[in-house]
Amino acid sequence: MSWADFYRRRDALDAVLELARHNPEGPLPFPVQAAAEFADQGEALLALHYRWTVRLTGRVGMAQAEAERDPGIDPVDAVAQAWRATAAEFPVLRRVLDSNADNFGGVLRQAVESEQRMLALAAGLADITEPADEITRVGAAYLALVRTAPSRDRHKVNRVEQFLRRLVHSA
Template sequence: MSWTDYYRRRDALDAVLELARHDLEGPLPFPEQAAAEFADRGELLLALHYRWSVRLTGRVGLAQAEAEKDATIDPVEAVAQAWRATAAEHPVLRRVLDANTDTHGGVLRPAIEGEQRMLAIASGLAEHTEPAEEIARVGAAYLALIRSTPSRERHRGNRVEQFLRRLVASA
């Protein structure tokens, strides 16, 4: 793919999301600009999911790095916050993906299972040595929990205060 191809595809994805922003309840837009770059709506959905994955993976990587540097940061919560922040920053993209998960022959299913596995492993809820189906199952449950639980702000007090909060929470 040349840079020209990349920019045309990027612009087509931007156009689709702009159209979707104006009609949040409508079907997946497929303007001429998108039709010129993607064979069908399934291919378009895969490209949109790839865009989501790039953004999510970046945030999750930062969350993991923070959790590794600071033992007071819970990796499960850090990854959840990364997912929520990405969804908040890209609400139309998230809505389009959610609305089309089971459409177009389930073309997104493998990509979604990959995302679920990534979340499960990044949060420490699963190990890469476990069966892929099990990791995806854990990731699906974790993602359902992320979506249904309100965001908790990280409290950064001094280390003694953080330790006492953890003791109280575990009692």
Template sequence: MSWTDYYKRRDALDSVLVRAQRDPAGPLPRSDAFSGPAELLLALHYRWTLKLTGALGVALSSDQDPVDAVSAAWRRTATDNPTLHAVLSTHAARYPELRPMVDAEKRTLALAAGLAEPHEPVDEITRVGTAFEALLRTAASPAAGSPVEQLIRRLVASS
């Protein structure tokens, strides 16, 4: 990819996110920079991954409990990038091309939070990450975490 292509794709992603602010669940706009909506969503997910992994790296460098650090990083990334998060949340399930990246994100969350170990089966790590992400999406209080999130922290601490 040339620099011209890079900037064309970056500008197209920025434009999609500006238009999606009105209706993140609406139809994805067409762009000459991408072959179709799946490729556009893959590029948007890559952008999300860069933001999330950066936030995770910073959060995990503190003395904070890993579950709390990962929770705070995920919530902060979602709060700082609401349209990006909403577009991916509403469209990802419709495009099987995104499944490997979404599953990898869930595994990253589970491993970073210490809820799974790298030697465990990939399917199990993905299941743990799926459950953890569901908790992150539905937690009532970002500061205290949900009761289920608190239970997970206690279970991890006792193992």
């Protein structure tokens, strides 16, 4: 793919999201610009999910690094906050993906399962040696909690909890 191709595809996805901004829960818009770059709506949806994944993995990586540096930060909370922050920064993209997840022959199924595994592993809720379907199941449950549980500021942990975490970390 040349840079010109990259920019055309980027602009086509931007056009999809701009149209979706008016009704993100509605059918996936597929303007002429997108039709020129993608074979069908399913391919465009996969490209949108890739855009989401790039942004999410960057934030999750930062959260993991921060949690590794500071034993007072719970990796489960850090990864949850990273997901929520990404969803808050890109609300139309997230809502378009959610509303179209089961459309177009389930084209997003593998991508969503991969995201669930990444979240479970990053949060430390699963180990890479476990079967993929088990990691996916844990990740799906975790993501459901992330979406529904109230956000907790990961930096506002009480002093006793911080002390106990340091003891456990040093053991």
